[in-house]
Amino acid sequence: MRVAVTGTPGTGKTTAVDAVETDLDVVHLNEVIKSEGFDTGRDDQRGSRVADMDALGEWLGDRDCLVESHLAHHFPADRVVVLRCHPDDLETRLTERGESVEKARENAEAEALDVVLSEAVANHGRESVYEIDTTHRTPEEVAREIETVVADEREPSAGTVDFIGWL
Numbered sequence: 001m002r003v004a005v006t007g008t009p010g011t012g013k014t015t016a017v018d019a020v021e022t023d024l025d026v027v028h029l030n031e032v033i034k035s036e037g038f039d040t041g042r043d044d045q046r047g048s049r050v051a052d053m054d055a056l057g058e059w060l061g062d063r064d065c066l067v068e069s070h071l072a073h074h075f076p077a078d079r080v081v082v083l084r085c086h087p088d089d090l091e092t093r094l095t096e097r098g099e100s101v102e103k104a105r106e107n108a109e110a111e112a113l114d115v116v117l118s119e120a121v122a123n124h125g126r127e128s129v130y131e132i133d134t135t136h137r138t139p140e141e142v143a144r145e146i147e148t149v150v151a152d153e154r155e156p157s158a159g160t161v162d163f164i165g166w167l
C-alpha cells in the first residue's frame, strides 16, 4: 500500500507526516533526492533544484510507503492526500521559513489556482484523492486526518477547498 502526501510547498507536508503514527515506511522525497544525488541541476530562475523524476521513480519502485513531497502525486499510489492552506497563511509560513517574498507569492498563487490538486486528480482520478485543509489546524490535527486516509476510514474528496477568490 502506498499513500502519497502532496501539496504546494508550505502546506505542511513534512511537519504533518513526521507526526503520523503508521506502520508504513515514511519517505521524504526531498531527503532521497539529496542523499541519492537525484537532481539534474539547478533552476536558477526559481532558485530551486530540479529532481530527476526517472531516477526517483525507479528508486520508489513498488515499495509500500507513506511518501511525502510536492512531487509525490507524479508517482503511482493507492491514495493521494493533497494538503491545502489558505494562500495568506501559506505566504506567512513560507516567509517565516526563510523563503523569498517572490517565491512565497508564487506558491500562494499556485495554491489559489489548485495546481497540485488538479494534477493529482488528473494523474490518479477523483476516487483516489483526499483533500485536507490545514489552515488554522495544528500539524498533529493534520496528522490524525492523514491517519484516517491510511486506515481507509475516510471518503475521497477533491474540490472541497476553494481559494480562487484570493487571486
Ligand code: ADP
Binding pocket: 007, 008, 009, 010, 011, 012, 013, 014, 015, 016, 093, 094, 096, 097, 134, 136, 137, 138, 139, 142
Ligand atoms: P512542506 O513540507 O509542505 O513544504 P513544512 O512542513 O516544511 O511544509 O512547513 C512549512 C512551514 O510551515 C514550517 O515552518 C512549519 O513549521 C510550518 N507549518 C507546518 N505545518 C503547519 C501548521 N499546520 N500550522 C502552522 N504552521 C505550520
